[in-house]
Amino acid sequence: MTSEPEEMESATSPAPPEPPVPPEPQELPERVDAYAALRERDFRLYLLGNLVAFTGLQMQGIAVLWEIAKRFDRMQDAAFAVGWVGLIQVLPVFVLALPAGHLADRYDRRRIIVLAYAGVAVCSLVLAWVVYLHGTLLAIYLQLLLMGIGRAFMMPARGALLPQVVSWKNFASAVAWNGGTFHIAAVVGPALGGLIIGLVGDKVGASAPVYVLSAACSALICIMLSMVHLRPSERSREPITVRALVAGVDFVWRTKIILGTITLDLFAVLFGGATALLPIFADKILRVGPTGLGWLRAAPALGALAMMLFLAHRPPLKKAGRTLLWNVAGYGAATVVFGLSSSFWLSMLALFLVGACDMVSVVVRHTLVQLLTPDEMRGRVSAVNGIFISASNELGDFEAGMVAGFTSPLISVVSGGLGTLAVVAVVAGAWPQVGRYGRLGPGSQPQPAPPAAAQGPG
DSSP states (O other), rough: OOSOOSOOOOSOOOOOOOOOOOOOSSSSOSSOTTTTTTGGGGHHHHHHHHHHHHHHHHHHHHHHHHHTTTTOOOHHHHHHHHHHHHHHHHHHHOOOOOOOOHHHHSOHHHHHHHHHHHHHHHHHHHHHHHTTTTTOOHHHHHHHHHHHHHHHHHHHHHHHHHHHHHHHHGGGHHHHHHHHHHHHHHHHHHHHHHHHHHHHHHSSTTTTHHHHHHHHHHHHHHHTTTTTTOOOOOOOOOSHHHHHHTHHHHHHHHHHHHHHHHHHHHHHHHHHHHGHHHHHHHIIIIIOOHHHHHHHHHHHHHHHHHHHHHHSSSSSSSTHHHHHHHHHHHHHHHHHHHHHHHOHHHHHHHHHHHHHHOOOOOOHHHHHHHHHHHGGGGGHHHHHHHHHHHHHHHHHEEEEEEEEEEEEOOHHHHHHHHHHHHHHHHHHOOOOHHHOOOOTTSSOOOSSSGGGGGSSOO
């Protein structure tokens, strides 16, 4: 942020009325500077740090799923075991996200992120030791629970930090590149993790080196974040009370555009997620081994990366709401195709489309949350958004694993994709303002009590 607001909006003040649908601009720029944010030194450091850290976490995520699935012969047993991974990691987020969001509004967000990553690094090293000694599933689950605690504190602070790193005029570009960085890591991480496991040996305990490398990645982002110069931000001075903790929930509830978009993402990914089942598809259905698993896991990220590059070179979405609904529907349809496929290449194509459609949802949702939220509430609103994201991802993995355990992986994935299509229809009817939403980008939407960043250098 580059200036201080004259009056700080109370975190507990009533949320503003629903912003009206913005008018369509008369004309959009024909040329877009897609690389504007990358010219800022601090954003480059921040982006590179995220790339390294996300790559390590993606490597670790695929290694954990493979390690657990490899311990079982029956698909149903493996499905139950990997399904618990998601639930264990999301429980701390549900319990701690709201107080963590308030901490992110009151204290140094960068310091919170660094401490959280340091804790994750220690847990990764312990996990490597447990797996090397062929420890029990309970010991693996315990480390995942501790990592979930670190993640619960990390997510709100990280979600609220970006406006302090990049100038407001380049914020929309930064959102696309930041999302693209995650998906680059999601391409490299699983592929590299699968390659390492394949080189060490397709056996229980082969994933230990992956966790050591992941710990090094977490340590590296702590160093890189310390080199970033942050813009001043408005801090909340509200004491930690129940009313202050739920202020973010109240803001999201009253701002129907945000509520509708994150609800759509929540249930679409909750029903349509198949990440936890990929080791089973790779090992027992498509029979492509750990290397093939790495590429299957990377395919959605490749699609998301391609979509990110497309969006970065285009003007802001002219009909963001309608585009969002169509892409989430495409996400569900591609998930159905993946579930029915017995061909490795068709499965790769379906997952590529899943990632491309999901990237549109990520850009629209994250941009709206940042544009419409006052700076002194960004931590708490990011915490609510993080709860929705975690619920969709980790609970989606749990739901997919449980359904597959009682039926089959094919039924779990196909029914989830059909459920996503139903969610699109429900959201379009319940929140019609989502489908009517127009141009996406700074300067085109009314903002509730605009933060200082909104008035920054242009």
